[in-house]
Amino acid sequence: MEPVRLEEIAEEYRRRSSAVAARIVLCAGTGCIANGANKVFAMFKTVLEAKGLDVYVDLKMVEEDKAGFHLSESGCQGFCQMGPLVTVLPDNIMYTRVKAADVAEIIEETVINKRPVTRLLYKDPATKEVCRGTGDIPFYTQQKRMLLKMCGQIDPGDINEYIALGGYAGARRAHLELSADDVTRIVEDSGLRGRGGGGFPTGRKWRAAAAQPPGKKYVICNGDEGDPGAFMDRSVMEGNPHSVIEGMLIAARAIGADEGYVYVRAEYPLAVKRMRAAVEIAGSLGILGESVFGSGRPFRINVMEGAGAFVCGEETALMASIEGRRGMPAPKPPFPAECGLFGKPTIINNVETLASVPIVISLGAEQFRATGTKASPGTKTFALTGHVANTGLIEVPFGTSLRTIIFDIGGGVTTRRGPGKPEDFKAVQIGGPSGACLSPRYLDLPLEFDSLKAINAMVGSGGLVVMNQDTCMVQVARFFMQFTQSESCGKCVLCREGTYQMLVLLDDIIEGRADERTIGLLESVARAVGTGSLCGLGKSAPNPVLSILRDFRGEFDAHIAHKRCPANKCTALIRPSIVASKCRGCGLCVKSCPTGAITGERKQAHIINEALCIRCGACLTTCKLGAIA
Ligand SMILES: Cc1cc2nc3c(=O)[nH]c(=O)nc-3n(C[C@H](O)[C@H](O)[C@H](O)COP(=O)(O)O)c2cc1C
Ligand code: SF4
Numbered sequence: 109m110e111p112v113r114l115e116e117i118a119e120e121y122r123r124r125s126s127a128v129a130a131r132i133v134l135c136a137g138t139g140c141i142a143n144g145a146n147k148v149f150a151m152f153k154t155v156l157e158a159k160g161l162d163v164y165v166d167l168k169m170v171e172e173d174k175a176g177f178h179l180s181e182s183g184c185q186g187f188c189q190m191g192p193l194v195t196v197l198p199d200n201i202m203y204t205r206v207k208a209a210d211v212a213e214i215i216e217e218t219v220i221n222k223r224p225v226t227r228l229l230y231k232d233p234a235t236k237e238v239c240r241g242t243g244d245i246p247f248y249t250q251q252k253r254m255l256l257k258m259c260g261q262i263d264p265g266d267i268n269e270y271i272a273l274g275g276y277a278g279a280r281r282a283h284l285e286l287s288a289d290d291v292t293r294i295v296e297d298s299g300l301r302g303r304g305g306g307g308f309p310t311g312r313k314w315r316a317a318a319a320q321p322p323g324k325k326y327v328i329c330n331g332d333e334g335d336p337g338a339f340m341d342r343s344v345m346e347g348n349p350h351s352v353i354e355g356m357l358i359a360a361r362a363i364g365a366d367e368g369y370v371y372v373r374a375e376y377p378l379a380v381k382r383m384r385a386a387v388e389i390a391g392s393l394g395i396l397g398e399s400v401f402g403s404g405r406p407f408r409i410n411v412m413e414g415a416g417a418f419v420c421g422e423e424t425a426l427m428a429s430i431e432g433r434r435g436m437p438a439p440k441p442p443f444p445a446e447c448g449l450f451g452k453p454t455i456i457n458n459v460e461t462l463a464s465v466p467i468v469i470s471l472g473a474e475q476f477r478a479t480g481t482k483a484s485p486g487t488k489t490f491a492l493t494g495h496v497a498n499t500g501l502i503e504v505p506f507g508t509s510l511r512t513i514i515f516d517i518g519g520g521v522t523t524r525r526g527p528g529k530p531e532d533f534k535a536v537q538i539g540g541p542s543g544a545c546l547s548p549r550y551l552d553l554p555l556e557f558d559s560l561k562a563i564n565a566m567v568g569s570g571g572l573v574v575m576n577q578d579t580c581m582v583q584v585a586r587f588f589m590q591f592t593q594s595e596s597c598g599k600c601v602l603c604r605e606g607t608y609q610m611l612v613l614l615d616d617i618i619e620g621r622a623d624e625r626t627i628g629l630l631e632s633v634a635r636a637v638g639t640g641s642l643c644g645l646g647k648s649a650p651n652p653v654l655s656i657l658r659d660f661r662g663e664f665d666a667h668i669a670h671k672r673c674p675a676n677k678c679t680a681l682i683r684p685s686i687v688a689s690k691c692r693g694c695g696l697c698v699k700s701c702p703t704g705a706i707t708g709e710r711k712q713a714h715i716i717n718e719a720l721c722i723r724c725g726a727c728l729t730t731c732k733l734g735a736i737a
């Protein structure tokens with residue numbers, strides 16, 4: 109096969125794209141699809157065609173003598189809460205919450221007459237200013253999108269667009285111009301650390317595999333992403349699959365591998381589909397296959413669906429799963445770099461780590477280090493969710509504070525009554541089931557691997573769940589314990605039984621059975637589980653509970669000593685009563701009460717009959733005036 113000519117592809121793509129009159133990019137990430145993006149896409153096609161305009165969904169179809177319109181889908185653009193998102197280029201106007209019914213107006217006004225439809229533009233709730241596009245929406249302006257830059261811009265199904273934006277140039281350089289040692293050294297010098305949780309230096313891992321004798325070696329991309337609330341890796345695989353392939357190609361050059369696996373979470377069908385399609389097209393161009401870029405070196409990639417267990421994300425379990433065995437972790441050493449998949453030297457890297465590698469090669473080590481902190485260079489993506497105004501996928505330099513993320517990018521904390529005040533912020537969960545819950549005292553901590561480790565927290569894969577004062581922290585501890593307990597593979601007694609015992613103790617606290625010995629017992633079981641478990645799942649399982657105990661001890665004490673849940677969430681402990689001075693007698697709670705326990709005259713303070721109350725808590729969440737406590 110003729111070696112692929114990246115410049116020719118790029119030039120051809122640019123020529124065709126400059127021939128279209130306008131481009132309409134519709135976010136087709138999972139969040140926007142859930143909000144109806146597919147209907148909006150179909151409507152754009154229908155309306156453009158009905159107007160007799162030429163619509164190209166693939167630039168290969170462009171007829172250069174006709175001023176057609178390029179309609180394309182992108183991966184997640186991050187601002188999922190405001191989706192479906194529609195961007196009209198070249199004017200870069202972004203519309204939020206677009207419905208099929210809005211399409212005709214967008215086409216008439218913006219696509220044809222070049223005027224924005226103001227009602228569909230994002231309005232900054234803080235300043236009430238109307239924003240035309242990503243250039244003035246605070247959610248975007250406060251981020252630094254390096255890894256996600258193309259994600260959300262490009263059509264993930266069109267390799268030509270990736271190439272036109274400089275894609276695969278790093279992999280070609282690695283295979284044709286640099287030695288394996290040069291490639292490893294650039295990655296080492298860049299200080300890139302693994303984004304899959306632990307922050308292990310990527311170059312050091314590669315060096316260890318490169319040092320093994322020549323022969324069969326593997327590169328594995330870990331796309332299992334099982335942390336609750338995390339969707340960063342999914343977004344990269346769905347939105348820019350070629351960046352992952354390019355990272356794997358560079359890794360393969362560094363260690364001398366000829367085969368790779370992308371292990372994708374089975375619950376991510378779109379990511380599986382996009383990765384498979386990208387591997388196939390890259391193969392058809394000779395980027396993957398028998399002679400990568402005509403170098404004479406082979407590299408093939410297999411895309412495999414995960415086995416559906418959180419523990420399969422652990423590297424030794426993941427390899428067992430690829431080998432067709434049950435996904436159970438094995439002791440280390442030997443490390444995968446020495447003896448990995450099918451007993452061969454293997455490097456396993458996270459999706460985001462691998463997608464960062466082409467950026468490292470194109471910027472060079474020094475420029476890559478210019479972003480982030482000395483010990484944690486570069487940027488990190490986070491999935492921002494929970495009680496925050498702007499939920500979504502964000503990317504910030506390492507060293508950014510939680511305050512910037514939650515209040516500037518996230519737009520502040522929300523409450524059930526709407527936008528909240530800074531004091532409504534209670535905690536943020538970082539790092540998923542291996543991570544910690546951080547209280548307001550950590551709001552100004554720069555987020556990086558080592559600063560978090562110093563407070564027994566971790567960056568983890570990047571889930572950030574914001575919680576307001578209505579959250580019961582004992583229940584949050586229970587949620588994570590329940591998760592790790594049910595995901596334990598059962599190999600180690602301490603992980604299997606210890607997490608179960610921790611769950612039982614947390615239930616005792618939540619259901620009012622705990623006494624003064626409970627916390628001591630919880631802490632000692634937690635220590636045993638952390639010390640005696642084999643893999644990261646068991647070793648880190650106590651982290652969320654211990655961090656909550658450290659920062660929210662008062663809430664545990666209230667549950668145990670006073671049999672009271674300060675957030676009024678533990679139904680066994682609540683005793684709702686109406687504060688007469690606050691109650692305006694609106695009667696909303698009466699409607700929500702399933703047992704008729706609440707009575708009162710309109711516009712008069714109501715009362716609760718304790719004998720009838722079953723403590724369901726419905727009235728507590730219904731009362732908008734906070735008159736029920
Ligand atoms: C229980 C458990 C689950 C894990 N899940 C993932 C995962 O979904 N994705 C991931 O990249 N790493 C996961 N890891 C970490 C991997 O074992 C491994 O460290 C990582 O893929 C290495 O890549 P990196 O160096 O690029 O971070 C998990 C670890 C444990 C203990
Ligand atoms: S620590 Fe838990 S998940 Fe890990 S091997 Fe042991 S039992 Fe399995």
Ligand code: SF4
Nearest residue numbers: 701721722724725727
């Ligand atoms: S807690 Fe439930 S049963 Fe009791 S008063 Fe409120 S709504 Fe009625």
Ligand code: FES
Nearest residue numbers: 137139140185188
């Ligand atoms: S899915 Fe559209 S912005 Fe995330």
